[in-house]
Amino acid sequence: MIDFTEAREWMVVRQIAGRGIRDANVLSAMRRVPREEFVPAQLREYAYDDSALPIASQQAISQPAVVAQMMEAAELGPHDRVLDIGTGSGYAAAIAAAIVAHVHSVERDPVLADSARETLARLGFSNVTVHLGDGTVGLDAYAPYDAIIAGAGGPRVPRAWRMQLSIGGRIVMPVGREQHHQRLIQLVRHGEHDYHERWLGDVSFVPLIGEDGWSDY
Ligand code: SAH
Numbered sequence: 001m002i003d004f005t006e007a008r009e010w011m012v013v014r015q016i017a018g019r020g021i022r023d024a025n026v027l028s029a030m031r032r033v034p035r036e037e038f039v040p041a042q043l044r045e046y047a048y049d050d051s052a053l054p055i056a057s058q059q060a061i062s063q064p065a066v067v068a069q070m071m072e073a074a075e076l077g078p079h080d081r082v083l084d085i086g087t088g089s090g091y092a093a094a095i096a097a098a099i100v101a102h103v104h105s106v107e108r109d110p111v112l113a114d115s116a117r118e119t120l121a122r123l124g125f126s127n128v129t130v131h132l133g134d135g136t137v138g139l140d141a142y143a144p145y146d147a148i149i150a151g152a153g154g155p156r157v158p159r160a161w162r163m164q165l166s167i168g169g170r171i172v173m174p175v176g177r178e179q180h181h182q183r184l185i186q187l188v189r190h191g192e193h194d195y196h197e198r199w200l201g202d203v204s205f206v207p208l209i210g211e212d213g214w215s216d217y
Contacts, residue, residue: 004036007048011035015050016068023072029098030068035061037119038089057109059206061089062151066184066203068095073172073186073200074147076100081142083164085135085173086151086208090116093128096149103128104142106135108210136210138164145169153182154208165189172200179207179214 012030021027036047038061043053052060062070070092076082080100084093087107093116097103107113110132117130131139138148138160146169148161153174161171169189176182184200207214 002045004034004047008035011048011050011064015065019065019069021065021068021072023076025076025078025099026068026071026095029071029095030064032098033091033094034123035064035091037123038091038094055089055112056115057112059088059109059112061091062205067092069200070149070172070184071095071099073184074149074170076147080146081144083135083139083142083145083148083161084151085148086206087116087130088112088151090120090125090128090130092149092151093130094120094123094125096147097125097128100146101127104131104139104145105129106131106133106139108132108134134210136160136208136212140164147172150174150208151205152208152213153179153203153205154213156212157185157187158212160212162187162189162195167191173208174203174205180204 036044039047039053052063076099082096082100082103084105087105093103093105113132120128136158143164144166148171150173171187174182184203186198188196209216
């Protein structure tokens, strides 16, 4: 039997703190959220490996260190309202939910949306709402958001996300001209029409598919 609590602590020490993540909220969330509950049953023993893992529908749960880097760049605080695009397993939504007031998470695949909803409810995450739909148009009903985080890479920052971001809000997303290679960027909205972009690293995410993303063929 694997001691998941110990494995999780090691993950935080080596992969997260060891790579320079300092945000106390992020470190604490990574210590508390059981990643083994978000990976397929047959891969549980690899839950704390330093890598992404396959989930249903040919998608992937992101590498823990990348999730931590994105959450730190999103500068999350306890009163924030967050939009998470690409729920997938629900892991990134759970990490954000462990820090902020509420997370709205959008997933286009009904199988993944259902299973993430089930996992999050079972673990008691009552401050995450999973919505089925195309996240490239954002989620206007609950805007504005203090942070918008994407677990899939698109060709550009969707227009709706810029509009649905609060002043002072942060978008963290992979952007790239190729479907599987992106630059991870942070976009801060300083004013109505004033956005500042910062490069965080080169990454490889699954494609963001939708109206303002890649097309589905
Ligand atoms: N954050 C997730 C990562 C899942 S992979 C996790 O922690 O597990 C990215 C997910 O984005 C996939 O489930 C994929 O179906 C979803 N996706 C891709 N394009 C999307 C879109 N336009 N709207 C919503 N979800 C999308």
